[in-house]
Amino acid sequence: MTPTHRLRQLAGSLLLSCLSLSAMAAPQHALTLYDEPPKYPATFKHFDYVNPDAPKGGTLRQSSFGGFDSLNPFINKGVAAENVGSIYDTLMRQSLDEPFTEYGLVAGKIEKAPDNSWVRFYIRPEARFHDGHPMRADDVVWTFNTLISKGAPLYRVYYGDVAEAVAETPLTVLFKFKHKNNRELPLILGQLPVLPKHWYETREFTRGNLEIPLGSGPYKVAEVKAGRSVRFERVKDYWAKDLPLNRGQFNFDAMTFDYYRDNTVALEALKAGQFDFIEEMAAKNWANAYNVPAVREGRLIKEELPNGNPTGMQGFVFNLRRPVFQDVRVRKALSLLLDYEWTNKQLFNGAYTRSSSYFENSEMAARGQPSPAELKILEPLRGKIPEQAFTEAFKNPVSDGSGMIREQQREAYKLLQDAGWKIVDDKMVDTQGKPVSIEFLLAQTEFERVLLPFKRNLADLGIELVIRRVEVPQYINRLRSRDFDMLVGGFPQSSSPGNEQREFWTSAAADNPGSRNFMGLRDPAVDQLVEQLINADSRQSLIDHARALDRVLQWGYYVIPNWHIKTWRVAYWNHIGHPAISPKYDIGINTWWIKPDATPAVTQQPPAAAQPDEAH
Known part of the structure; x- marks a missing residue:
């Protein structure tokens, strides 16, 4: 600067x-972004997705995951409390x-x-x-x-x-x-x-602690129980409460977040009425865990809200800083060993769609052969990017869902041999003759059942996968220090990707402990594509550049793509209300309210035994 x-x-x-x-x-x-007229004129009264007459009052109780030790979300130190950034x-x-x-x-x-x-x-x-x-x-x-x-x-x-x-x-x-x-x-x-x-002026900004900060927004921090819960209260004389963009929003008098260290415990607490709202991330739970009288009687509501956002990419991320993953043939081989079709059928009740694009669920996703506009962007990089990006559409492997992936394992074994790996004493060894053992870092117990079949498929080729589950603070510290082999990583996208792409993919972000370049990607060609995307001068140009970047990332096999769903799955007790029109790009929880004539499911505080800390 x-x-x-x-x-x-x-x-x-x-x-x-x-x-x-x-x-x-x-x-x-x-x-x-492109100087087009906004939807709402200067004289607008409120957004279309709010109820301008929504009642004020009550407390919205939510859960969170793990723990926290800071109320400063702006520094790369400690774990900030849920929602604390919203006080500004x-x-x-x-x-x-x-x-x-x-x-x-x-x-x-x-x-x-x-x-x-x-x-x-x-x-x-x-x-x-x-x-x-x-x-x-x-x-x-x-x-x-x-x-x-x-x-x-x-x-x-x-x-x-x-x-x-x-x-x-x-x-x-x-x-x-x-x-x-x-x-x-x-x-x-x-x-x-x-x-x-x-x-x-009288405080050290870089010090993470639990001193209640001074804010300016619709809520303030009212009470903190270190690592266990945080309570926000609505600011009654909030200076901007009557602005059109705030009308019909911030309706709860208070919001609380109780922390759980096990999502199964959190779900049971929801069903027991100990908090009011949850976004369900697990397809198995959505299909089977809500078969309770409260749901059948309409007191606990399950609802799927349409999600118009690009879903981005979630995947098993390879840490390219590890020598074992620096050969693209190795990364492709390991990708072949995830049996998605069996996983979706047996573990997810068929609820998900396999992701293949880093801009999934949007017009920016690369599909089919590259267009002339995409080829024009890619051509100057010929010889510096995978050749397949010019001629082929990227496709994930597809199994028959039986749990037997012999063809994929044979192809993976051939790729590993081409990369110089071989079997010695029933164990796969790398080019240095060292037995291959990969540690997969996790913070959530729920993902272990997904990884176990993957672990078995690797074991068939003599590769050891060690699933290492750690507490959230240790997970975050290891993530920041890039001390992992593989992990589950997400790269969320908006409808207008831009500057944040530098944080995901560029060389400058590779060793930045606060960036989302988890894989440690350093590629001048990718750096160039990112800058061109950011500098796009029209919507169509943005789409073309996103697709070109997508193709290069796909053929780099930097992650093993996971899956996505095009709705938000939410469950909430029926004393909560929300507008008839949901916003296209968000759940819009700030537009919800407590029904003034409804009785909360449970009003007493949960017992201490049911309050270990955790979110998704």
Whole structure:
């Protein structure tokens, strides 16, 4: 990040240029990625997916997984409590029924340079923190600089194209950009939380602890039981409660999160009425575990809500930092040993679809032969990327579901031989003659049943798979230090992928402990494709670049693709209500409410014996 005082020494001609651009721009109430009109005009009263007359009151009780030891979600230290980031307002907020549109929150108006060289935010004069202190431009600049210098490493990448943040007046903030081709950057900055500079002046930002922080949003932290539970209370005099983008939202007087160390225990606690709402992640549970009187009688409601988001990729991630996984033939061979068809039929009740794309469930997923537009993007990289990306459609192996995958095992064995591996004394040894043993790092007991058949298939070829389940804090520490062979990793996608792709795939993120480049991918060709995607100048160009990137990732065999579902599976007690229209891109829990005339399932606190900590 270029120091502020150096930028202020730039020639006066640059300043005049910025001033002339300022005259050309017009403040807006919303931003879109390609300057298309937003769905909601400046005069809108509320979002379509809310009930503007939703009743206020009651407590929403939820569960979480593992534990926590910090209330600072912005640093790469400790485990932050569930939902704690929501106590802070951001400059803008994204609507949940548009692919990528943001509306002004702390910033009532936004002004963007016609050539995309800067963005200016106009702070609402009434914006304030929970202690009554006004939110001002200095808070925004301090937040930005602090996240860049002291926050989790991902912020340095996420805001990497920002040259400088300037508080022009107490109520205006100007962000100057290093480049003019990052169309997403103004919206990325719109997501910036505004932290209280005056509160942190007497505190060390990088210290993770359980001191209740000062926020500005619709909720505040009210009570903390270290590692066990956290309670949020609605701020009755919340400064933005009457803004159109908040109308019909944040209806619960309180929200609590109790932590469980076993999801099976958490599910039983839900059915016993100890909390109110759960998103069910396990197909087996969805099919079989809710056969209880409360569900049959309509008191505990099971519902599938449509999910319009790209599902992205979940998979068994190879850590390329380990020499054993650096040969693509090895990675492909191991991929052949997951019998998805048997797993889906026997373990998931046929509920899932196999994923093959890193942009699954979207128009950005690579399908069939590459289009002329994709080939134009890929051609300059010929010889640097897998040749199959130019001529073949990627396909996962398909078994007959019988549990016998002899053909796939034979193909895998041939690939391993080609890579220099061989069988010695009934054990597979690598090119160094070392028996192959792979540790699979887990934090959840539920995934062990999925891995056991995979373990058996590897064992048939003399490969040992060690399933290592650890507690959540140890898991997070090992993930950050990249101390694993394989793990289950997720790469979620939005309808408008952009800067976050650097965190997933680029060389710069490979050794960043806060990034999601779990596999340690370092490939200049992938780096180039990511930058081209971020700099796409139209929706179609974005689609073409995403598909081109997808093809290269697919043929790299960096993960063993898992599965996805196109709905959210939720269960909740019938004293909870939600709007008739669900948002396309989110569950929208902040639009739900407690029915004022309904009786909660159970009002007493759960017994201590039923309160070990865990989420999905």
